[in-house]
Amino acid sequence: MKEPVLEIKDFCVDYxxxxxxxxxxxxxxxxxxxxxxxGLAGESGSGKSTLAYGVTRLLPPPGVISGxxxxxxxxxxxxxxxxxxxxxxxRAFRWAxxxxxxxxxxxxxxxxxxxxxxxxxxxxxxxxGLTPQARTARAQEMLKLVGISADRMDAYPHQLSGGMRQRxxxxxxxxxxxxxxxxxxxxxxxxxxxxxxxxxxxxxxxxRLGFSVLFITHDLSLLVEFSDRIAIMYGGRIVEEARSADxxxxxxxxxxxxxxxxxxxxxxxxxxxxxxxxxxxxxxxMPSGCSFHPRCPHAFDRCSAEIPVLGVPSARNDPDRSVACxxxxxxxVG
Amino acid sequence: xxxxxxxxxxxxxxxxxxxxxxxxxxxxxxxxxxxxLINKFQGxxxxxxxxxxxxxxxxxxxxxxxxxxxxxxGQVFRGDLGLSFTFFPTPVADILGQSLxxxxxxxGITTFASFMIGTSLGVLAGWRRGSWLDGLLPxxxxxxxxxxxxxxxxxxxxxxxPGSIFPSSGGYEPGLVPSWNGEFxxxxxxxxxLPAVTILISSVxxxxxxxxxxxxxxxxxxxxxxxxxxxxxxxxVMVSYAARNALLPNVSGFALSLGFIVGGTLLVEIVFSYPxxxxxxxxxxxxxxxxxxQGIFLVITLSVLVANLxxxxxxxxxxxxxxxxx
Numbered sequence: 001m002k003e004p005v006l007e008i009k010d011f012c013v014d015y016x017x018x019x020x021x022x023x024x025x026x027x028x029x030x031x032x033x034x035x036x037x038x039g040l041a042g043e044s045g046s047g048k049s050t051l052a053y054g055v056t057r058l059l060p061p062p063g064v065i066s067g068x069x070x071x072x073x074x075x076x077x078x079x080x081x082x083x084x085x086x087x088x089x090x091r092a093f094r095w096a097x098x099x100x101x102x103x104x105x106x107x108x109x110x111x112x113x114x115x116x117x118x119x120x121x122x123x124x125x126x127x128x129g130l131t132p133q134a135r136t137a138r139a140q141e142m143l144k145l146v147g148i149s150a151d152r153m154d155a156y157p158h159q160l161s162g163g164m165r166q167r168x169x170x171x172x173x174x175x176x177x178x179x180x181x182x183x184x185x186x187x188x189x190x191x192x193x194x195x196x197x198x199x200x201x202x203x204x205x206x207x208r209l210g211f212s213v214l215f216i217t218h219d220l221s222l223l224v225e226f227s228d229r230i231a232i233m234y235g236g237r238i239v240e241e242a243r244s245a246d247x248x249x250x251x252x253x254x255x256x257x258x259x260x261x262x263x264x265x266x267x268x269x270x271x272x273x274x275x276x277x278x279x280x281x282x283x284x285x286m287p288s289g290c291s292f293h294p295r296c297p298h299a300f301d302r303c304s305a306e307i308p309v310l311g312v313p314s315a316r317n318d319p320d321r322s323v324a325c326x327x328x329x330x331x332x333v334g
Numbered sequence: 335x336x337x338x339x340x341x342x343x344x345x346x347x348x349x350x351x352x353x354x355x356x357x358x359x360x361x362x363x364x365x366x367x368x369x370x371l372i373n374k375f376q377g378x379x380x381x382x383x384x385x386x387x388x389x390x391x392x393x394x395x396x397x398x399x400x401x402x403x404x405x406x407x408g409q410v411f412r413g414d415l416g417l418s419f420t421f422f423p424t425p426v427a428d429i430l431g432q433s434l435x436x437x438x439x440x441x442g443i444t445t446f447a448s449f450m451i452g453t454s455l456g457v458l459a460g461w462r463r464g465s466w467l468d469g470l471l472p473x474x475x476x477x478x479x480x481x482x483x484x485x486x487x488x489x490x491x492x493x494x495x496p497g498s499i500f501p502s503s504g505g506y507e508p509g510l511v512p513s514w515n516g517e518f519x520x521x522x523x524x525x526x527x528l529p530a531v532t533i534l535i536s537s538v539x540x541x542x543x544x545x546x547x548x549x550x551x552x553x554x555x556x557x558x559x560x561x562x563x564x565x566x567x568x569x570x571v572m573v574s575y576a577a578r579n580a581l582l583p584n585v586s587g588f589a590l591s592l593g594f595i596v597g598g599t600l601l602v603e604i605v606f607s608y609p610x611x612x613x614x615x616x617x618x619x620x621x622x623x624x625x626x627x628q629g630i631f632l633v634i635t636l637s638v639l640v641a642n643l644x645x646x647x648x649x650x651x652x653x654x655x656x657x658x659x660x
Contacts (some may be wrong), residue, residue, distance in 0.1 A: 029527070056563060058559060058562055058563055060554070060559070065591070067410045087568075090565075091565040091566075092565060092569065093565070094563055094564065095563060095564045095565045096565065099563070099564075100560075100563045102556055102559065102560060102563075103556075104556045107555060107556035107557060107559075108556050108557055108560045109557055110557040110561070110575055110578075110579065111557075111579070111653075111655055112578060112579055112582075112652065112653055112654060112655075113574075113578075114654075119568060121564075121570065121574075122564040122566065125564070125565060125567060125570070126565060156654040156655070158654070158655050169560075216366075216439030225447075
């Protein structure tokens with residue numbers, strides 16, 4: 001049986017308060033299991049990154065978490081709600097349990113400090129008992145794992161290439177051996193060759209160190225290849241969740257289908273490439289009912305009236321799948 | 335290292351240019367110092383005395399311009415800046431030697447204090463944006479918008495006067511002889527309080543404002559979010575990630591303001607009749623004392639150049655991106 005490591009329940013994030021506030025993430029329920037790679041895909045503005053920042057309580061103002069819980073299950077010890085931690089507990093939780101590799105590989109490192117300074121200070125903050133030698137040894141070992149030689153420890157960020165910087169960031173994310181690594185478009189700024197190398201390395205490291213990954217990207221093709229399960233986000237909600245192979249072969253939500261049709265398959269019969277017409281919804285004026293219905297080719301009356309609930313589709317009796325759609329066969333049983 | 339040598343060479347060239355201009359400008363001004371000195375003695379001078387004065391001031395009519403220029407450089411290197419008219423026959427170098435320490439002590443210490451206080455307040459105000467510290471900004475900006483001489487006069491009118499502990503003018507009690515004893519130093523500190531506080535009030539807001547705004551800019555950088563995500567203590571994120579990076583423009587501003595310590599104190603020293611170099615300049619201008627003016631300009635030029643060099647070095651030390659790979 002799969003063991004959960006992070007359970008996000010009914011999670012909501014607003015930007016701004018009161019009437020001006022927009023709901024960027026709404027009622028997201030998502031479970032990350034131990035050792036798996038969970039992909040989170042969606043267009044820009046669908047709330048993927050906001051979800052990641054919200055879960056780690058790193059939202060910059062005016063972002064506000066307006067509801068929900070994020071329960072973390074440590075490998076040994078009691079589970080706790082990340083939202084209920086006080087400042088000191090939160091600091092201890094960050095990086096040691098959940099680390100993040102951010103979107104901007106170029107700007108994630110402080111330009112005026114050496115790589116070593118930035119790797120060592122996080123070890124010192126979380127494991128003050130370690131000797132300086134042990135800290136340096138740990139940092140060097142991690143860098144070696146991500147393919148950076150030890151003599152680059154004394155380099156400044158501007159002396160490294162983009163790919164090297166992102167490797168350093170991944171090494172830094174793993175240096176405390178966290179249970180969860182959140183990757184927010186970690187390879188978007190890199191060329192495809194470097195993307196592939198880094199991701200392959202990441203998969204290998206995951207097998208060795210056994211962490212779970214929440215992988216956020218707009219590139220569904222990448223997820224199909226590298227992740228175990230995929231959740232698709234649209235307009236702040238999860239609209240479909242399934243094992244990657246199932247989603248690729250048999251997507252149930254029209255939006256997932258649209259995303260899959262927007263990139264070519266390398267093998268198999270040739271198929272028509274089709275984008276999704278229209279543009280992502282304006283968060284200030286969300287369409288009524290299913291937020292995808294104005295762009296959906298299959299929309300009918302019910303779609304604009306009621307918000308579909310995420311649940312196991314009646315047509316596929318598979319507890320690992322869920323979809324939020326009113327189309328026949330996709331409505332949850334019961 | 336190569337970069338540093340390049341900078342030094344550049345500043346040496348600038349210094350040469352400044353000194354050369356300093357040589358030519360007084361010679362292009364109509365009239366000459368000897369004439370004004372003759373006027374001062376109301377014509378009661380013999381022709382020989384006048385001729386020897388011309389030689390003394392390096393204005394020997396027989397010497398060519400080039401010869402004068404060479405002589406001038408020789409004098410500069412010997413520290414011989416000529417004789418002052420107002421304090422005739424005291425050498426300019428002696429006058430500068432007396433007044434420079436006053437200016438450097440008063441304005442140097444206050445500039446440094448103003449930078450430290452302003453920058454620290456700016457760091458806090460920028461970090462806790464929207465807190466009560468932001469209320470400090472309009473107040474200090476208002477204070478700094480008051481013309482300095484007005485602030486000084488106001489301070490004298492309100493705080494100095496009979497029975498007050500704040501003297502209204504001078505650098506020390508008139509009866510005392512300058513020396514390193516407690517009485518004299520105490521008196522000097524007492525005399526410097528009002529000028530120091532007024533300088534501080536009028537200059538601190540610039541540092542607060544620039545530091546706060548840089549902090550706000552830097553706080554939205556990705557590496558600050560990363561530092562938070564790393565679970566580092568708040569203080570470390572504020573000091574070593576945010577303030578460390580936000581400080582860079584302020585440091586060069588500080589080094590430049592060091593250069594203006596010598597030149598920018600004219601109003602302070604006039605208002606408080608402080609025996610510094612700015613007061614000397616004021617007297618020199620009033621008395622058409624060319625050698626003294628020339629000497630003061632020389633000191634100002636050199637101190638600005640040295641401050642610039644220090645700014646370059648500080649930047650080199652603080653920002654690794656400016657270091658060229660050797």
